[in-house]
Amino acid sequence: MFANNDFSDLTSEFVRNPSQLIGIPLAIVGAVFMSLGAQFQHRGVTKVESSSGVDATTGLNFSQLKLLLTRPSWVLGTLMLGFAIAFQLSALAFSPLILVQPLGAIALVITAILNARIYKMSLNRPSVIAISACVAGVALFVTIAALVGGEKPVSNVDLITILIMLGVVLILLTLGFLFFRKRAKALFYILAAGIIYGFVATLAKVVINRIVNENFDWLTVLCVVGLLVAAGLGAYFVQTAYSSGPPDLVIAGLTVVDPMVAVAIGIVVLDEASGAPLWAVIGFAVAGAIAVWGVFQLARHHPQVQA
Structure with a gap:
């Protein structure tokens, strides 16, 4: 059970500082841009794959990556994802995690609807249940994290x-890609990208705080380098996932894995949930299981995957 004082503290905080509500429309607009960006990027990748005559499910080659830059749909999608990131960061600047992060799952719902309309298909019942599980699981996971956790200064x-x-994760995922790329499915690329972007979000937050506090040292530079390398590899995995899976499946994996990895880093490394009660630990396990189950079910039952 959630303690009543947890909710009363959150309510009183919004009453004292109503400007925090500004993050709600910003997060919703960011979710819309994310869903549109995913749809346009997916279209660009599939067209490049078709025109090149080379199957990209085992990884986009250098020639295909160059062709992406000439596809207006892919470029437009990339710009939209840039806008999505800008709106999401702005939302977090105004509002707490508990209010903003669950709204990102709206992108999954919008992408699923758009994809169904564009390809003139209907989502089957298992897919709808899977999407609902993703949204509910992420919302519950982040809500519990916001209730029992708290931000702490990040030491060197x-x-x-x-x-x-991050270095270990990048090495393992790169080796996994090189050795198992011929057998890898869309789910591998989606989960890999989600894990990487969880680290990217954490490092981005740290870098912004250090720049604001005028603490730009060698460690900050190293964070920027790590962030850029991780973002590049994550983006490559996402584009490859588009060639072997529908865009709503890609967004499902990212909106589930990304925040969970970021929260896990905060809990395990930064000790942001020290002294969390037993109900919170159980809640984390249940919420995570529900969301991850939804991703696997969507990968299994999505009409495009079955086709």
């Missing part, structure tokens, strides 16, 4: 730990 030791973890 914590930051080095995060960078080491």
Whole structure:
């Protein structure tokens, strides 16, 4: 059970500072841009794959990557995703995580509807249940994290730990891609990108805080380098996922895995949920299981995947 004082504290905070509500429309607009960007990028990738005559499900080659830059749909989609990131960061600047982060799951719903309309198909019942599970699981997970957690200063030791973890993750995922790319499915690329973007979100937040506090040292530069390398590899995995899976499946994986990894880093490395009660630990496990189950079910039952 949630403690009543947790909700009363949140309510009183919004009453004292109503400007926090500004983040709601910003997050919704960001979700719309994310869904549109995913749809346009997916169209660009599929057209490049078709025109090149080379199957991209095992990874886009260099020639296909260059062709993406000449596809207006892909370029437009990339610009829209840039706008999505800008709106989401702006929303977090005004509003707390509990209010903004669950709204990102709106992108999954919008993308599913758009994709169904564009390809003139109807989502089957298992797909609808899977999407609902993704949205509900993420909302519950982030809500619990906001109730029992709290931001703490990131020390140099914590930051080095995060960078080491990121390095290990990038190496493992790269090796997995190189050795198993011929057998890898869309789900591998989606989960890999979600894990990487969880680190990217954490590092981006740290870098912004350090720049604001005029603490731009060698460690901050190293964070920027790690962030750019991770973002590049994550983007490559996303584009490859578009060639082997529908855009709503890609968005489902990102909106589920990304925030969970970011929250997990905060809990494990930054100790932001120290002293969390038992109900919170159980809630994290249940919410995470529901959301991840939804992604796997969508990958299994989506009409385009079955076709």
